[in-house]
Amino acid sequence: MIELTGETLTLLEMKQLLSPGEKVYLNKEALEKVQKSRQAVEKIVRENRTIYGINTGFGKFSDVHIDEKDTRVLQLHLIRSHACGVGEPFPEKVSRAMLILRLNALLKGFSGIREEVLERFVYMINHEIHPVVPQQGSLGASGDLAPLAHLALVLLGEGFVWQNGEVVSSEGIWEKHKLAPIVLEAKEGLALINGTQAMTAQGVVNYLEAEKLAYDSEWIAAMTMEALYGITDAFHPAIHEARGYPEQIEVAGRMLEWLEGSRLTTVQGEKRVQDAYSIRCIPQVHGASWQVLGYVKEKLEIEMNAATDNPLIFDEGETVVSGGNFHGQPIAFAMDFLKVGVAELANISERRVERLVNPQLNEGLPPFLSAEPGLQSGAMILQYAAASLVSENKTLAHPASVDSIRSSGNQEDHVSMGTIGARHAYSIIENARKVLAIEALCAMTSCLIRGSEKMGEKTFGKLQKLNEVTEPIGEDRVYSIDVERVAAWLKG
Helix, strand or coil: CCECCCCCCCCHHHHHHHHCCCCCCHHHHHHHHHHHHHHHHHHHHHHHCCCCCCCCCHHHHHCCCHHHHHHHHHHHHHHHHHHCCEEEEEEEEHHHHHHHHHHHCCCCCCCCCHHHHHHHHHHHHCCCCCEECEEECCCCCCCCCHHHHHHHCCCCCEEEEEECEEEEEEHHHHHHCCCCCCCCCCCCHHHCCCCCHHHHHHHHHHCCCCHHHHHHHHHHHHHHHHHCCCEEHHHCHHHHHHHHHHHHHHHHHHHHHHHHCCCCECCCCCCCCCCHHHHCCCHHHHHHHHHHHHHHHHHHHHHHHCCCCCCCEEEHHEEEEEECCCHHHHHHHHHHHHHHHHHHHHHHHHHHHHHHHHCCCCCCCCCHHHHEEEECCCCHHHHHHHHHHHHHHHHHHCHHCCCCCCCCCCCCCCCCCCCHHHHHHHHHHHHHHHHHHHHHHHHHHHCCCHHHHCCCCCHHHHHHHHHHHCCCCCCCCCHHHHHHHHHHHHHH
16 A cells, blocks of 8 residues: 655556555645645635636636636536547556546645545545546646546546446446545636646556566567677677766666577677677667656656646645646656657667568578578568558657647647657557567577577576467468567566
């Protein structure tokens, strides 16, 4: 069970919380801040002070005053009108992350929401009641309004949730759990939807999957090196220390660990003086992608603990300030950067696949790893598929954050498109995983041809596990099944 404070949530804790059965509880000191913030909102309502989002309209309607008797209706209309997301829903894991992150942000005590609402979030997380949230419809500023409105709908007994892999009505869920839907009070609707939790939730899932993919890319590349009699001198520590990038140094060190004891690798001059860049520059290229991951991790962990509501309430309500913490530009940049870093892991992997299957480059392996060259095509079209995926990634890697569009009568005249960037980053990760699955299948086949008994102990261990998932390339078969199976195994 993990304590939420609004200040200390980490990606490691998010990884735990996204696993089945993990629960949360709320920090007592944080709840005291929440209570004081709520008292401040209630005082503002009693005194009839005009404060954006409490007793005014929203966006371009911010100058329209709302009577105290209509504040509940205002919040209900806000959630319903903003729940206009479209398209396929976010994966359930992303929906769960969204719940956790929105709860953590509200715990900071700047949003004026009641403890009762936060306890309902806790109940949903701990009972795995995850809202169905359409992926499309957010501009990534003014918060992830449409996605978070769908999240909030569930509290009201509207909308839909995931239960045991199926979509059911939230009204039925609350009846089943013998709980009444929440009735939102002043400011609470806005507090629920003003934030970056859709893009950040997708970003968290992206990071966790990309980090695993980056580690997997190293042992897969190590198997390819063995298959091609790769030269390990390129990983000599002195080379990488001379340049100085810690991530590059670390990748080179891990590559040597993977290849320790291998009788398939060579030294410079034994078979050739140097390898092609896709082999020789693994530490430099993969290391640069690790630099990207480091940047993304830093930004996500800040945003996961950030107050992204508007307005924010300070000094027990004496200071209520409208600002722009809902603007997703920091995460938009991070997601666009992540797209490039992961796309490059796929790019260099596809080049290694080409070297494994091309008879002019593969050091005497069968052409296209075919059991009967000519009669059987072997891995020929597997390389096509990898090339197609990396080409698609190049399109998806176009930065979403360089775009903007005016909205809300030009009141909201610059937006981040961060949620689009986060969604595209996930597509790139999925594509990259399939490219690496293709490399793994080709590398395994090649190492078995070379003699798996000559492999290093660690790479041989991976080959054995991989061989439990799929068979090496042999008699021609429908290889899409193998690629999907290996990709699912890599995803874990």
